Amino acid sequence: MAMKTISFLSIISFLALTLSLVIASDPSPLQDFCIGVNTPANGGLHNARAVNNAVGSNVTGVNVNNLPGLNTLGISLVRIDYGVNGQNPPHTHPRATEILVVQQGTLFVGFVSSNGDGNRLFTKTLNKGDVFVFPEGLIHFQANVGRSPAVAFAALSSQNPGVVTIANTVFGSNPPINPNVLARAFQLDPKVVIDLQNKF
Template sequence: MGDVFVFPEGFIHFQFNVGRSPAVAFAALSSQNPGVISIVNTVFGSNPPTNLNVLAKGFQLDPRVAMLMDLQAKILIMKYEIVFDAGNVSIQDLYITFKFGTILMWLIVYCKDPKLVTADDFYFSGLDKARTTESSSVGSNVTTVNVNQIPGLNTLGISLVRIDYRINGQNPPHTHPRATEILLVQEGTLFVGFFSSFPENRLFNKTLNKGDVFVFPEGLIHFQVNIGKQPAVAFASLSSQNPGVIIIGNTLFGSKPPIDPNVLAKAFQLDPKVIIQVQKKFG
């Protein structure tokens, strides 16, 4: 429970419940229309049927066995599926991150030899654990699972976060310059929204309950607020292995070096003294 695993784009993959009770998993895919090809159903259950001699030779089977499998694929509900996700083509199979001294590229980082890649390069554990929000000034704690935590995410265009909110806590207005975000409420009630660009500046907002999903388009400012009577938890997937985050308040009022208070005062139509006070809070 709480473990994370990555299936690279285009690879055949599977999941099998080896426990003693029903299992539930959530998965995010780096496409709004990823496609799915169930190998058994597609190959042995195609319409019209694939020539049995083709299947027999391809799978090194007796044609009579291929015929039986073709029939079973049409009438059985599979206990598990081996699937192939259709999508964009990469120039090689794996691009596992590799630190070269202190050099890390901005979006795609150096790759290690594919022969040295292991399953651990696609694995992260612990997202089932609640994170403390006590030290947060805004009442939330974001646990990031991107290419820095899972090297196998490099070039795959997807990442994941867990967000814990205390009562009245919020994930303040921010933007991801390189990713669209899709958020799922796991526990609690959140008020969420995003703003369209200038000059409309429309606010699109919604109250979300457990099991609800909301999308924040790439680059647009968005937020979440816990309006429930208990702590809340959400999981979100982002369409980049390194989406970046710009927290509006921290960036404008906590920049290093600080922005000239007169610039912010004019932009926000405030007295420069007020700006200086706010900068001290973020400094």
């Protein structure tokens, strides 16, 4: 009887250990991979992009929307071109952590921790080859602080990370957010809020 109990307990222990190892791994994707047959190429990321907009930067993304082969793989990539004094303004990716590497130039980068962590600002000045990580969902930015154009590449941990540009979202919503709501939130005169809304 004691031998049967020991054997039974050994088998249960082995199964429990095996099951916990299986559960600890990432879930399998819905499919092994997806090849984008007959999908037009997006032009690649080797050429500089024009930065003739108000913020002085251009973000070129490679995600599941323009490269179907990324479907279920959980990654995407962007190239960011910055003019002199250009910036990638404060924004967030609700579905992805981002790792950025500077290919050319000098960038001042940072992110802000969440409200529960005291809204602490983490910043660093990056030069060619330097790397910085922006945690998922946190507001972050990059600004070209060099005397020439800059280029960076970033990988994101989602096939479709999403992007919410803070100023565009708050002041450029359609329809506009009531100026009194924003005036109180930002502690500004409603006329200033209306002026900002007109810019976006």
